Amino acid sequence: MNETLDVAPADASLPDRGTMRTESGEIRSEFIQTITAAIAAEDEAFLRAEVAELHEADLGDLIAALAPDDRVRLVELTGTDFDFSALNEVDDAVREEILEELEPATVAEGVRELESDDAVELLESLDEEDKEQILEHLPPSERDVLARSLDYPEGSAGRRMQSEFIAVPLAWTVGQAIDYMRETPDLPERFYEIYAVDDARHWQGAVSLDALLRARRPVPLADLIDEDRRRVTVTDDLAEVARLFGKYNLVAAPVVDAENRLAGVITIDDVVDVIEEEADEDFKALGGVSGDEELSDSVWTIAKGRFNWLLVNLATAFLASSVLGLFEGQLQQMVALAVLAPIVASQGGNAATQTMTVAVRALATRELGPNNAMRVVLREGLVGLVNGLAFALITGIAAVAWFKMPGLGIVIGLAIISNLVAGALGGILIPMVLERVRADPAVASGTFVTTVTDVVGFFSFLGIATLWFGLK
C-alpha cells in the first residue's frame, strides 16, 4: 500500500496515557491525592466514574500507589465498577492483603465478571480456606470450571488457560461460523482464532480470524485449517509453552486434555507474562535473590529470604579462607602475598561468572544442548586461556611495579592463568551438570563457581609462591 503524502494537522503523536500519568509515565501525585481525598469523603459516585474509566493495568498501578487501608476502601466503595483483574497487576503481597480484608461474597461477585484465566490467577495465591469460601459463593458451573483449573499443577498450561473459547463443528463453512459469532451473545472477551471439534469435543484444528475473513462464505472450515498448528496439553510446562509461542510466533494455542479434547486456550498475553516471570526469576537467581521477592515485601520477609543465600556464601568464604589458613607461615613471611591473593581470586571469579552467565542463559533458551556442548566447553576453555595470558601479563607487571619483586610477577601471572582456565571450565561445566541432574542452573551455579575460583585462586597463588620463593 502506498502512503499518501499530503501533510495534514497532527492531533497527537504520542500514545495516550490519560490524565492519570505524567509525560514520562509516572502516576501524578495529584491524581493519587484526589483519589485518597475522595475515599476519605466516601464520594462513591466520583470514584465509580474514575475507576470505570481506567484500564485494568492503570487501576492496578493506582491500587499499588494507595495506602493499604485505602486500597480495600476503594474496592468496597466502587463495588461492581471495580474490575478485579486489576488485582492481578499488583504484587502478590498487596493482592492477598486486599482479598483477605474483603468479604468472600464481594470477591466472588468480582470473580464472576472475570475471564476464567484471570479468575484462577486471582484465586491461586490464596490459602485453601479463603479459596473455598470464595468458590462457595459462585454458581456451580462457574465453580467447577475454576476448581478444575486450580487442580492442575502450578506452572502448567491448565492453570493459565482460559476456559472460554469458540469451538465449532469441522463440517461448518465460513458463513456458518461467522453467523454463529454474530448470533452468540456470550463470546470470549478477546479471541484470535476459532477451533474445529468433533461431537465429543476432540480438537480437530484451528482457524485464525484473518484466514476466516479472507475466505468467502461457502468455503468449508476444513480448507482453512493450518496443518502445522501446535497444540498444548493441560499438563505441559508453561515455560515450554512460552518457548513454543516465541519460536512459532503464535498468538493463541488450543489446550487439550489427555484425551485430546479441547479444554481451553492459552493466549499471548499470558505467555508474555510467563516470559517476563521467567526472565525475572533467572535474573534474580543470578544475583542470589529468590524469584518470589517483591518490591512491596516487608524488611523482615526480604531479610529472611536473602539469608539462606548469604549463609551458603559464608560457608564457601570460610572454605576459601581456610586455604589461606594453610599458608599462614608464608603470608607472615611475605605480606605481599596477603595483599595480592584477593586479586587472583577476584579475576578468576569474574571470568568464571562471565562464562557461567552465558552458559545459564544458553541452557535456558535451549541454545546450548548435546549437539554443541563439546564445542562450547572447548571454546570457553580457550577464552579462559587467552584472557588468562593477557591478565597474567598485566597483573604481573603491576605486581612487580608495586612490590619491586620480579618473582612475584611470574608467580601471580601463573596463578592468574590457572585460575582463569579453571574458572572457565567451572563456569561452563557446573551449569551443564546441574541441568543434567535437573537442578536449576540459574539458582545454584553462582556459589559453586566462585568457590572454585576462590579455592583455586588462593591455592595456586600461594602454592606457586611457596615453590618459587622456597618459603617455609
Place this chain on the structure above:
Amino acid sequence: MNETLDVAPADASLPDRGTMRTESGEIRSEFIQTITAAIAAEDEAFLRAEVAELHEADLGDLIAALAPDDRVRLVELTGTDFDFSALNEVDDAVREEILEELEPATVAEGVRELESDDAVELLESLDEEDKEQILEHLPPSERDVLARSLDYPEGSAGRRMQSEFIAVPLAWTVGQAIDYMRETPDLPERFYEIYAVDDARHWQGAVSLDALLRARRPVPLADLIDEDRRRVTVTDDLAEVARLFGKYNLVAAPVVDAENRLAGVITIDDVVDVIEEEADEDFKALGGVSGDEELSDSVWTIAKGRFNWLLVNLATAFLASSVLGLFEGQLQQMVALAVLAPIVASQGGNAATQTMTVAVRALATRELGPNNAMRVVLREGLVGLVNGLAFALITGIAAVAWFKMPGLGIVIGLAIISNLVAGALGGILIPMVLERVRADPAVASGTFVTTVTDVVGFFSFLGIATLWFGLK
C-alpha cells in the same frame, strides 16, 4: 461452554514436532546427516521438498546445525523454496556469513518474498555496501519501503514495524470491510486488526478482528473502534513499545509518523523478540558479558569482548588490595586478619549484589521510581542491618572458634555490620544514580557496587582491628 465428557480415542497428546526433532526437542543427528548427504549429492528435488516443509524457525535451527559451507550450498540448491525469514532465526554471525557468500541477486529474490519487517531485520546487520547492492536488485517501490524503515534509528518502532497492513475508510461498514478483505489478493500474511484512516491516511482508530466478526454487516466501523487503543510513533523506543504491549495486553499496534499518518504496524511476535532481547541483555550485563555476544562467536571475538569488563575489575581489585596494603604492618603482626579479610569483603559483596539485582530489575520494569524510591532505599538499608547483625553473630562465633581470640569475633562482627549496611546502600543508590544520569544500571552497577564492599570491607575490618588490638 460445557465440556462433553464422552471418552474417545486420543490421536496424540503432545505438540507435533515433526520428524526433524527428538521427543525432547533436539534436532535428530540422523536428520542433519541426511541433509548433509543430500547437499553433497546436490539432490535438489529432495532438499527443496524438505526445506519447503519446514517452519522458518525449524529451518533456522537446521541451518545453525549445518557446517558453514553447507549452509550456503543449501540456500543455493533450494532457490525459491528457501524461506529467507529462517535467516532471522540464527545468530548474527551465521546470518552475515551466509548473506555475504550469496549473490546479491539471490538475496534480493529471497527478500522480495518477505514481509517488510522480516526483510529489514535481515538487511539491517549488513554493512552499507552489501545493503545497497541487494536493494539495487529490488523493484523501486519495495526498495523505497525498506530504505525508509532502515533510515529509522536502531531500536525504534519504525525499524521493526511491518509496512503491510489493512487501512480502510472510517465511513465503511463491517460488510464493506469484510468484502474488501475477501476481494483483495495481497493482504498481509497475518493480521489481527484493521485500521480506519481518512483520505490523507491519518490514523482514525483500530478495529480488532474479533470485534468485526461479532458485528453484523450494516454496523459502521466507527461503532467498533476501541477508544482506548494505544498507538505508537515511528521514533518510539522499542523497549517502551514492549512495555506498552505487556501492560495493555496488545497483539498489534498501529505505528504513525510525526503527522499521525499510519506508517505500519508492530505485532506481538516482534515484541516478544524485543522482550527476549532485553531480558538477554540485562541478564548478561549482570554477569559482565556484552549483550552482543553469541554462542557462535569465535574464541577471539569473545575473549576480546569480555576483556574490557575484566580490565575494569582488575583495576578495582588493585584498588581494594591497596587498602590491604595500607595495613601491611598489622597483617604481618596478626596473620589471622589476612586470612579473614576476604570473608568480610565477600559477604558484603554478595549482600550488595542481591540489593543491586533487585534495584536494577525494578528500574528496568519501572516498578522502582520517584514515588517509592525513599521507601525502597530505607528498606534496603534495614535489610542490610538485619542481615548484618545476623552474620556478625555467626561470623564472629566462627572466627573465635577458629583463632581462639574473643576480640577477633567482635572486630569481624562490627566490620560485617558496617559492610552489609554500606553494601545495601551502595546496591540501591548506585543503580538509581546511574539511571538518573541515563547510564544503563544493568551494565555499570556491578563494578561500582563490589568496589564499595571490597574497600569498605577491608578498611572497616583492618581499621577496627587496629583500634581494638592497638596494632600498628
